Amino acid sequence: MGKNKGSRITITLECECKNNKSIKRRNGIPRYTTSKNKRNTPNRxxxxxxxxYCNTHNTFKEIK
Structure with a gap:
């Protein structure tokens, strides 16, 4: 039998630099997908x- 994933959900992380048009290097929106446990981390x-997109390390925030 397969395991139940339980409270783990898949989330999408999006970069804050998407609004900054002056550093444009590529087309598209920089995003990562990952999973988190809803019980342990209820906040975003x-x-x-x-x-x-901008060739640097930036803060990626969870989007819905």
């Missing part, structure tokens, strides 16, 4: 990750 996640 904020993680520093590499953004290929």
């Amino acid at each position: 996640l904020e993680i520093k990750k590499f953004c290929t």
